[in-house]
Amino acid sequence: EAQVTQNPRYLITVTGKKLTVTCSQNMNHEYMSWYRQDPGLGLRQIYYSMNVEVTDKGDVPEGYKVSRKEKRNFPLILESPSPNQTSLYFCASSPYRGRTGELFFGEGSRLTVL
Amino acid sequence: AQSVTQLDSQVPVFEEAPVELRCNYSSSVSVYLFWYVQYPNQGLQLLLKYLSGSTLVKGINGFEAEFNKSQTSFHLRKPSVHISDTAEYFCAVSANTGGFKTIFGAGTRLFVKA
Numbered sequence: 001e002a003q004v005t006q007n008p009r010y011l012i013t014v015t016g017k018k019l020t021v022t023c024s025q026n027m028n029h030e031y032m033s034w035y036r037q038d039p040g041l042g043l044r045q046i047y048y049s050m051n052v053e054v055t056d057k058g059d060v061p062e063g064y065k066v067s068r069k070e071k072r073n074f075p076l077i078l079e080s081p082s083p084n085q086t087s088l089y090f091c092a093s094s095p096y097r098g099r100t101g102e103l104f105f106g107e108g109s110r111l112t113v114l
Numbered sequence: 115a116q117s118v119t120q121l122d123s124q125v126p127v128f129e130e131a132p133v134e135l136r137c138n139y140s141s142s143v144s145v146y147l148f149w150y151v152q153y154p155n156q157g158l159q160l161l162l163k164y165l166s167g168s169t170l171v172k173g174i175n176g177f178e179a180e181f182n183k184s185q186t187s188f189h190l191r192k193p194s195v196h197i198s199d200t201a202e203y204f205c206a207v208s209a210n211t212g213g214f215k216t217i218f219g220a221g222t223r224l225f226v227k228a
Contacts, residue, residue: 004157035218040123042204043158043218058215090157102148103156103216 002027006091006106011080014114021076021109023091029104031094032074033058033068036087037108043090049074081113116141116207120219124131128227129197135190135222137205147188148206148216149179158204164188202225 004025011017025032033048035058045058049068063085065077074093078085088110092103121136139145150158158171162173169181179190188205205219 040220042118042120042220045215088189092158102160102163103150103158105150105159107155107157 002104004091004093004104004106006089006109007107009107010110012114013053013113015082016080019078019081019111021078021089021091021093021111023074023076023106024072025074025104026072027093027095027104029093029095030071032068033092033094033103034064034074034076035090036060037090038087039084043100046076046089078111081111083113085111086113087111115147116209116217118205118207118217118219120203120205120222122222122227123220124223126225126227127195130194133191133195133199133224134201135205135224137153137188137190139186139188139205139207141186141207141209143209146208147179148208149173149177149180149203150178150186150206150218151175152202152204154201161203163183163189173175195224195226197226197228199202 007022030051034046035043044060046064047066049055089109091106094103094110117204119138128134132173149161151161152158162171164171172178177192193228202221202223204221206216208216
C-alpha cells in the first residue's frame with residue numbers, strides 16, 4: 001500500500017531533550033516536506049527536500065533540522081525542543097517536485113513539549 | 115508571494131443541505147489550486163485540484179470547485195452533504211513558477227448536523 005509513515009504518532013517530552021520524528025514514503029517520490037499545523041494558522045512549511053541531499057528552508061525553519069540521506073526517508077530533528085514547538089506535524093511527499101502535483105500526507109505526529 | 119484566505123473558520127450545516135466553502139487567493143503569477151480534506155485524527159488527502167483547462171473541477175465524494183480568475187477565488191461546493199463530510203477542509207495554492215512551495219489556508223471546519 002502506497003503510504004507516508006510517521007513515527008511517533010504521539011510524543012510528550014520536556015524542554016531541551018533532543019528528539020527525532022521519522023518519515024518514510026514507499027512511493028519513490030522525489031519531493032518531501034514537513035509542515036506544522038496550529039489552530040487558526042493552517043499548515044506552515046518547515047523544510048522541504050527536492051531530492052537526496054537537497055534540502056531547503058520553508059516558512060518556519062527555526063529550531064528544526066532535517067536530512068535526506070535516502071530518497072525514502074526525511075527525518076525531522078528538534079535539537080532542543082521548546083514549548084512553542086508543541087504542535088501537530090505532518091510529513092508529505094509528491095512525485096511532481098511539489099509544484100503542481102498532489103501532496104501525499106502521513107497521519108501526523110502530535111508533539112507536546114513541557 | 116502567494117497567500118490563501120479561507121473566509122469561514124467554521125460552517126455548520128444540516129444533512130442533505132448544500133454547502134459552499136469559500137477560498138480566495140492572491141498571487142502575482144499563475145497558480146495551481148487545491149482542496150484537501152482532513153478527517154479527525156488523520157492526515158490530509160486531496161479532494162480536487164485545478165491545474166489548467168475547465169474552470170469547474172470535480173473531485174471525490176461529490177465535491178466540486180470553480181476557479182474564478184477575475185475574482186481570484188476557488189470555492190468548494192457540494193449540493194447535498196452527509197454526516198460523514200464533517201471534517202476540516204484546506205484550500206491550497208502552488209505557484210506556477212520557480213520555487214516549490216504549497217501555501218495552505220487556515221482551514222474551514224465543516225460540521226454537518228442531523
